[in-house]
Amino acid sequence: MVPQNIAIVGAGLAGMACAKTLEAHGARVRLFEKSRRPGGRMATRRVEVEGVNHSFDHGAQYLTAKGAHFAAVLDATRAQTWPDVTRRVGQPNMASICRGLADGLDIVVNRHVVEIAGRPGAWTLRHHDAALITPGAPAPDVPPQEDGPFDAVALAIPAPQAVPLLAGPAPHLAHVLEGVVMAPCWTLMIAFPTRLPLPDTLRLTGGPIGWAARDSSKPGRNAEQENWVVQAGPAWSREHLERRPVVVAKMLRDALEKLVGQPLPPPLICLAHRWRYALVETPLGAPCLWDPATGLGAGGDWAIAARAEAAVDSGAALAAAIRRQ
Numbered sequence: 001m002v003p004q005n006i007a008i009v010g011a012g013l014a015g016m017a018c019a020k021t022l023e024a025h026g027a028r029v030r031l032f033e034k035s036r037r038p039g040g041r042m043a044t045r046r047v048e049v050e051g052v053n054h055s056f057d058h059g060a061q062y063l064t065a066k067g068a069h070f071a072a073v074l075d076a077t078r079a080q081t082w083p084d085v086t087r088r089v090g091q092p093n094m095a096s097i098c099r100g101l102a103d104g105l106d107i108v109v110n111r112h113v114v115e116i117a118g119r120p121g122a123w124t125l126r127h128h129d130a131a132l133i134t135p136g137a138p139a140p141d142v143p144p145q146e147d148g149p150f151d152a153v154a155l156a157i158p159a160p161q162a163v164p165l166l167a168g169p170a171p172h173l174a175h176v177l178e179g180v181v182m183a184p185c186w187t188l189m190i191a192f193p194t195r196l197p198l199p200d201t202l203r204l205t206g207g208p209i210g211w212a213a214r215d216s217s218k219p220g221r222n223a224e225q226e227n228w229v230v231q232a233g234p235a236w237s238r239e240h241l242e243r244r245p246v247v248v249a250k251m252l253r254d255a256l257e258k259l260v261g262q263p264l265p266p267p268l269i270c271l272a273h274r275w276r277y278a279l280v281e282t283p284l285g286a287p288c289l290w291d292p293a294t295g296l297g298a299g300g301d302w303a304i305a306a307r308a309e310a311a312v313d314s315g316a317a318l319a320a321a322i323r324r325q
């Protein structure tokens with residue numbers, strides 16, 4: 001029987017693309033998201049300094065569409081070209097692309113799913129207030145809430161995070177996902193009172209920095225600000241993965257100073273964010289993972305490639321697989 005009542009864990013691009021496709025074919029879908037807003041790695045951080053708002057796209061930097069489906073998504077959300085006509089960004093920020101996609105979806109936010117319980121045809125999700133969950137720490141002292149039963153559950157979260165959720169109800173699926181490798185990315189958000197003598201974008205190899213961009217040069221941002229997003233490369237990010245954000249922020253600031261070749265002005269903002277699972281290194285090699293026997297599956301960029309378009313394509317493929325059941 002084709003599942004009609006479906007839970008999706010994760011409201012990033014993949015989860016929302018999966019939900020939209022399923023709903024277009026008449027299914028009832030509920031998404032569970034641990035963050036305060038949908039969007040996942042299509043993220044924007046807002047920081048207020050002395051009453052002035054600054055924003056940084058500290059996840060995906062720009063989007064490229066190879067296929068017609070993603071091109072239509074970008075057109076629908078009025079994404080603008082930057083820094084050239086081949087690449088596009090959300091306006092006024094990257095998160096706005098996800099806000100458009102989230103419209104009309106049933107998304108439960110601030111809920112961290114910790115267990116898939118039940119049996120095929122009647123799955124239950126157990127979830128906690130996300131504020132109570134610290135990665136690596138013991139489970140919270142309060143019982144989780146439960147939602148369900150669902151005919152099917154789709155995990156639209158990074159593969160390494162899907163493994164523990166699938167290990168109990170579908171160890172064969174968890175085993176397949178163990179082959180997916182994702183690289184971390186330390187990201188610096190730094191704002192200056194004056195302009196740096198650098199081009200708007202730089203892609204680099206061989207040092208700590210892999211990419212740096214004048215975020216405030218994107219269309220629709222405050223062009224009077226000098227806000228930068230600096231991403232460390234995967235090797236450097238791995239080497240310094242467990243360092244404190246404040247230490248990493250200083251190290252990446254120093255690397256930026258070296259790049260500029262002269263002392264940097266004192267920054268207004270200097271914050272580091274760690275993406276533990278940022279970019280896919282070894283993908284699944286199939287558009288998604290779906291097991292009709294259990295009614296459980298997973299999808300995300302990690303199935304195909306390290307690009308936002310892959311997340312949308314994987315989510316749509318997962319929906320198609322669920323409907324073929």
Ligand SMILES: Cc1cc2nc3c(=O)[nH]c(=O)nc-3n(C[C@H](O)[C@H](O)[C@H](O)COP(=O)(O)OP(=O)(O)OC[C@H]3O[C@@H](n4cnc5c(N)ncnc54)[C@H](O)[C@@H]3O)c2cc1C
Pocket residue numbers: 009010011012013014015032033034035038039040041042058059060061062063064111112113114156157158161185187231275277278279299300301302306307308309311
């Ligand atoms: C630093 C960085 C730079 C990037 N640059 C680019 C770029 O320039 N161009 C490009 O195309 N792509 C880029 N990407 C990749 C792009 O952001 C991703 O491919 C895409 O956003 C992945 O979408 P997704 O839905 O597969 O996963 P995610 O966006 O990771 O969504 C998963 C969601 O699941 C939630 N979640 C996880 N676990 C649970 C749980 N247990 N319970 C409830 N919710 C949960 C998360 O909070 C998240 O919202 C970049 C990514 C990063 C991190």
